[in-house]
Amino acid sequence: MERFQVRTQVVSGTDSLSCLGEMDCQRLLIVADPFFVAQGWTNRILEAAKPRESRVFDKVSPDPTVELAAEGTKVLQEFAPDTVVALGGGSTLDLAKAMVHFSGLEPRLVAIPTTSGSGSEVTNFAVLSHQGVKYPVVSDKLYPAVAVLEPGLLETLPKGLIADTGFDVLTHALESYVAKNAGTVTKTLSREAFAIAYAQLPLSYAGDKSVRERLHIAACMAGMAFSQAGLGLCHAMAHVLGGEFHLPHGRLCGILLPAVVECNANFCSGAYGQLARSVGFFGSADTVAVRNLKNGLIRLRKQLGMPGSLREAGIDPRQIQLRQKELTEKILADPCCESNPAEVMDYMVKRILEGVAR
Ligand SMILES: NC(=O)c1ccc[n+]([C@@H]2O[C@H](COP(=O)([O-])OP(=O)(O)OC[C@H]3O[C@@H](n4cnc5c(N)ncnc54)[C@H](O)[C@@H]3O)[C@@H](O)[C@H]2O)c1
Ligand SMILES: [Fe+2]
Numbered sequence: 001m002e003r004f005q006v007r008t009q010v011v012s013g014t015d016s017l018s019c020l021g022e023m024d025c026q027r028l029l030i031v032a033d034p035f036f037v038a039q040g041w042t043n044r045i046l047e048a049a050k051p052r053e054s055r056v057f058d059k060v061s062p063d064p065t066v067e068l069a070a071e072g073t074k075v076l077q078e079f080a081p082d083t084v085v086a087l088g089g090g091s092t093l094d095l096a097k098a099m100v101h102f103s104g105l106e107p108r109l110v111a112i113p114t115t116s117g118s119g120s121e122v123t124n125f126a127v128l129s130h131q132g133v134k135y136p137v138v139s140d141k142l143y144p145a146v147a148v149l150e151p152g153l154l155e156t157l158p159k160g161l162i163a164d165t166g167f168d169v170l171t172h173a174l175e176s177y178v179a180k181n182a183g184t185v186t187k188t189l190s191r192e193a194f195a196i197a198y199a200q201l202p203l204s205y206a207g208d209k210s211v212r213e214r215l216h217i218a219a220c221m222a223g224m225a226f227s228q229a230g231l232g233l234c235h236a237m238a239h240v241l242g243g244e245f246h247l248p249h250g251r252l253c254g255i256l257l258p259a260v261v262e263c264n265a266n267f268c269s270g271a272y273g274q275l276a277r278s279v280g281f282f283g284s285a286d287t288v289a290v291r292n293l294k295n296g297l298i299r300l301r302k303q304l305g306m307p308g309s310l311r312e313a314g315i316d317p318r319q320i321q322l323r324q325k326e327l328t329e330k331i332l333a334d335p336c337c338e339s340n341p342a343e344v345m346d347y348m349v350k351r352i353l354e355g356v357a358r
Helices: 016-022 034-038 041-049 066-079 090-103 159-178 184-205 209-229 233-245 249-278 286-303 317-322 324-333 335-339 346-357
Strands: 009-012 027-032 053-057 083-088 108-113 125-130 133-138 146-149
Touching (some): 009 209, 016 146, 027 034, 027 090, 034 083, 041 053, 053 066, 066 125, 083 090, 108 209, 159 209, 159 233, 159 286, 233 324, 233 335, 317 346
Parallel strands (some): 027 083, 108 146
């Protein structure tokens, strides 16, 4: 038996912000990345939603902390909105989701992503940082009611952000495809998301804005897939290293993903091979197809100007070496390990850490 459920209504395409006008918002709280407040997007939201009263909470920063979520929760409880709109990348969406969750109130949550990456607009997942550790909070209450995929917000994406968030999508797609809870529907979403992201990222990176709407939808599809199928070791490692060294989440995924594929291929080369062939990599033998997939990821990473190791990303390999035991323990405790296709053992983490450090 398989179960698949989409909890979030997804509105996409030009002028999708106008759907806010159908919601009868009386009291609207906008949780927004300050960049979009400055760009006038919060005013556009107010024009579309026409609330009686509104507030803007824009104290958002990358990788939101538990303390920031507590501050935002207080604002939310005091204002008691009927609708919360989250406008920004994964960090903003996660912050708003956590605020709603912790408030004990039940406003309608509308997620408007401005990056094509986290998929947070359709997931039951929010990542918060506390004292250098990133904790994934998982609860069905975290599913937004509506996700608005407005392509106009993608005009200002800088190259580096396209690359980082793009590798986040590839990682969500690949990890969910082979995850323990993957099913027919999630695998179809993962495969299509991977195929779109792999083909279109170089174009978007080179400045072709016409492909960004497709990439935005691919990010959302990968989010739907992983929220049901789960993720894996790459995300467990990216959470821990991101909390410790403050590198962008997708950049860490890009450094780790080929090494994780190589490690997991010892246990699920059939599934990787199937995905690799279906998106155009050659190799009738699984081992060949998986090698081509791994090399393709490394090639794309280079093409997108991304670092190939932690050292290239500015982290001294000695920091990894000295703290290997502690990092490994934290990685093994991350919930994403549970859905990895193979049981995660400390020797696997150690080998990957050694490989990506140099
Ligand atoms: N909840 C989930 O399911 C989930 C999944 C994966 C990752 N995450 C989390 O998401 C976070 C990463 O999110 P992200 O990669 O979307 O980045 P982000 O939200 O951290 O934003 C990064 C930077 O990009 C800027 N930015 C965002 N959109 C822009 C645009 N359109 N134009 C110009 N600048 C823009 C922001 O101002 C910010 O400075 C991490 O904390 C990660 O742990 C969550
Ligand atoms: Fe991610």
